[in-house]
Amino acid sequence: MAPINVYDYEQLAQARLTPRTWAYYSGGAGDEITLRANRDAFDRLRLLPRLLRDVSACDTRARVLGTDVRMPILVAPTAAHGLAHAEGECATARAAGAVGTIMAVSTESTRTLEDVAAAATGPLWFQLYVYRDRDIAADLVRRAERAGYRAIVLTVDLPRWWGIERERRLAPDVPEAPRAWDVGNLPPGTDMTAAALTWDDIAWLRGLTALPIVVKGVLTPADAREAAARGATAIVVSNHGGRSLDTVPASIEALAAVARAVAETSGDACEVYLDGGVRRGTDVLKAVALGARAVLVGRPVLWGLAVDGADGARHVLDLLRDELELAMVLAGRASIADIDPAVLARP
Ligand SMILES: Cc1cc2nc3c(=O)[nH]c(=O)nc-3n(C[C@H](O)[C@H](O)[C@H](O)COP(=O)(O)O)c2cc1C
Structure with a gap:
């Protein structure tokens, strides 16, 4: 099968990966209610096109944290x-x-952040988990700065790991992949999450680096306001792809209220992104209409990577960009700036 959409890559990837890796990549926390909701909520939203608006030239370019991108679709941080x-x-x-x-x-990359920077042909952000030993985080941030990363993405929605139950039922079938951060200096497999992290630690991080700080994992207007007030340059509305607290809302359901709260508190000073369940160009259009400057995609990139390495991951991202352009043309929106809330039917 020659893959023509992201779901084709999902099937092909499943056939290539070991059962346990597949379970780890695809699974969610608990009963996977939020994992399913991320998709269902996108599917429930209906688009309403405007007609006869000259869509002969359609421009999907966007700007995130001052960087020009060909499309408002970024690669989410995923482990291993x-x-x-x-x-x-x-x-x-x-x-x-x-x-x-x-x-x-x-x-939790399997290559060092310096190796990734050396291989990269475009801009990179570094996603930071703060472990109990703060010196590890401080060291990672300094290394990321030195290697030319352009932002720190602080993930705040996982003070403890619930685990993926369908993964835990399967015996390991490949050796645990090494993690860049624990090479040589940390006992593997220990829970080192800094559950003691608070909003004051944004200031601690701010003291370590002049890079923009992106707070990832926000679901409520209250936390969004807090992040913006503490100097976050951007936030990601996210439920960790359904892998953190189960039964929280789909991220697309949480987006509009969060975007409104951020706009009220800080105008354009704090950007808002979304991830969770983005599988079609129409999903990107819907997220932008509800207030996201960009979306991030997690699993689809892993599927592309599993099927055909860099070429597969590139094809997945190209498919999403091409679909976004098609969706925009058909909806009568010729640029990202033209995408307004009226493209969505009121429920
Ligand atoms: C296998 C896997 C590993 C992940 N690892 C990380 C991680 O190391 N750090 C992080 O901030 N988020 C991690 N995430 C969450 C993603 O950044 C993102 O929030 C989520 O995958 C988006 O949902 P999607 O997979 O439906 O696109 C991971 C997600 C998956 C599926």
Whole structure:
């Protein structure tokens, strides 16, 4: 089968990955209610096109944190790309560069952040998990700065790991992938999450780096206001792809209220992105209409990587960009700035 959409890549990837890696990539926390909701909520939204608006030239370009991108579709930080492909995150970084977008590189990468930077052909952000030992985070931030990363994405929605139950039922079928951060200095497999993290720690991080800080995992207007007030340059409305607290709303359901709260508190000073369940160009259009400057995609990039390395990940991102352009043309919106809330039917 020659894949023609993201779901084709999902099927092909499942056939290639070991059962346990598949379970780890595809699964969610608990009963996976939020995981399913991320998709269902997109599917429930209906688009309303405007007609006869000259869509002969359609422009999907956008700007995030001052960087021009070919499309408002970025690569979400996901762990352990080495389970999908031998080149791991280095291949993903080349794919993101080839399509003209930004990749957020996970703390839990299987390649060092310096290796990924050396392989990259486009801009990178560094996703930070703060572990109990703060010195590790401080060191990672300094290394990311030195290697040319352009932002720190602080993930705040996982003070403890629930785990993926369908993964836990399966015995390990490949050796645990090494993690960049624990090479040489940390006991593997220990829970080192800094559950003690508070909003005051944004100031601690701000003291470590002049890079923009993107707070990832926000679902409520109250936390969005807090993040903006504490100096976050952007927030990601996210439920961690349904992998953190189960039964929270789909991220697309949480978006509009969060975007409104941020606009009221800080205008354009704090950008708003969304991730969770983006699988079609129409999903990107819907997210932008509800207030996202850009979306991030997690699993689809892993599927592309598993199927055909950098080329597969690039193709997945190209498919999403092409679909976004098609959706915009058919909806009568010729540029990202033209995408307004009226493109969505009121429920
Ligand atoms: C296998 C996997 C690993 C992930 N690892 C991380 C991570 O290391 N850091 C992080 O901030 N988010 C991580 N996430 C969450 C993603 O950044 C993102 O929020 C989510 O995948 C978006 O949903 P989607 O997969 O439906 O696109 C991970 C998600 C998956 C599926």
